[in-house]
Amino acid sequence: MNTEAQGAAAPMLDQPADRGGRAQPMLIAQGLKRYFPIRGGLLNRRVAEVKAVDDVSFTVLKGETLGVVGESGCGKSTLARLLMHLLVMDAGSLIFDGDPVGTEQGLSLRDLRRNLQMVFQDSYSSLNPRLPIEESIAYSPRVHGMERGQAKRIARELLQRVGLRPEYFGGRYPHELSGGQKQRVNIARALALNPRMLILDEAVSALDKSVEAQVLNLLGELKREFNLTYMFISHDLHVVQYISDRVMVMYLGQVVEFGPVDTIYAQPRHPYTAALLECRLVVDPAGRIDTPPLVGDPPNPINPPSGCRFRTRCPHAETVCERTVPALGAWNGNTAAHLVACHMAHPGSGHSRAAPAPVVH
């Protein structure tokens, strides 16, 4: 297909400049917290809180795809909304490409949103039912001061780019599109500001497998073409393995394991990660498992277990797990590339499976 026929490519907004250089991580999140209050009683007092995201720290490197996995309700989506500042964080800080976000010297929220965009999970509710899809896409450039006609041309080019012919789809309404088409529109909308990083919150989870594969391939192409960094949130471990460079495993609002995708998939150090990986379906019938690797529901995040939050479902739980919270740290003196929050991986933690404490001279 030739877009030349429709005139020269419309100039998009310039992609925000790379300020920190290649070695500077794209995003550094430190100690993010978000507790949702539960109100009740006579005076609507705060009686409890759901610790949806509880002290989460991580980095996203430039040009990588960071996969975020975990069961439903582990705080993945809340984390995404915190990063987008759609929810106010109770504590924590963000550094985007070397600039602290929301401080006076740092990056303003508006600038952050030029750099960081999000593709939402629910393709049904993420498009305005009363706007033709090209208007939905053109909206964000217009918010940033682009003139209407040009914003529309960009919208059409993006539609073309995500595989929807603008002359047939541009004027359509969301209810006239299929789920996969809607998700393509969502991706086009997120790209309309020419951001440097995309958060993909379960972006392909609601699609059927063949469409999912197409959208994943599209995401791969777009990443190269637009020089993007992805944070890919999903509960589908196969997809995460396919698309990610590094993986972050979350459980009950906390990070339990973090590292390169190959290491984590080949050699999970946290029993939760191991159990999750065992839950994957295998093609080989000989590899079938009879006992579920993980039973029960995650504990209530209003009242999480003391110590290690996974201990109530962990086959290796001991008293140390009850008493002390395992820190997210490198295991066995290995490099800091692979972090895990489990007593078994930390020498000298007091767990019977942990290595003895290294002798300090």
Place this chain on the structure above:
Amino acid sequence: MSGALVEAPPAADARAQGVPAREAEPATRVRGYWGNVWQRLRYDYATLFFLFVILLIVASAVFAPLLSPFDPNKASMAHRLKPLFYHDNILGTDEQGRDILSRILYGGRTSLLMGIVPVVAATFVGGLFGVVAGYAGGRLNTIIMRSMDVFFAFPSVLLAVAISGSLGGGMVNQLITLTVVLTPPLCRVAETSASQIRSMDFVDAARASGASTVSILLHHVLVNVVSPVLVYASTLVSASILLASGLSFLGLGVSPPTPDWGLMLSTLREAIYVRPIVCAMPGVAILLTSIAFNLVSDGLRQAMDVKA
């Protein structure tokens, strides 16, 4: 970076589009939401018919001076309470010998004014408060909606009588009264749909793109709130006419010489045993108007119920 948008590899589900690739300037189908609504209304003959009836009623009120056979205020002691088709008085005469048809035509001016103006005013006021309350949520929502609940607590007629009673009679006061009575329900409808919209992801997407609250309200919330509010408002037109007639009937609306359907009913009721059919004529006008508005609003609701 900017030139990178050309040469899309054809994606697989783009295959389904199945149309030759090259074309001149694309012919986008531009039939907006309202175009779709009209497309549906076009084939809804019942609604169209009653729309026509409304237009007739409005036209008859507007052109009352041209259509009326007599001066609506000219009394005649010799021709009091005459039956239908009495000489030129097609609908008879009232207790002062005034021509009923002329009075109904002129009375339509007051009654339609009472039906439409308060509803429009209440749509703006209630819609504004409702959208703000629904979108803001939290404390502001509580303050606005609980204030509306105070008005809700009274039966609407009682509320209208109370306000009208304290403001005094007269047309302007009657319009104010009706607006106040109609605002809370419209506010509630707007609030409900605005708070639903607020929780949708596309609002978050707009926020994530850095849009201001005002821009989000205008581009994303209002377009979605407008159709339920409009449909509900159209049902209120007939309610407003009836309420206004009720107020006039109780002597709290326009003052006697002015022709008004409610007022006419009120004064004619004493003659109900003498000329029952003639006395019912203003009621027939009210009935016809409110039925027409109700049925049109029903059709409008169906036409606007476009799949989201």
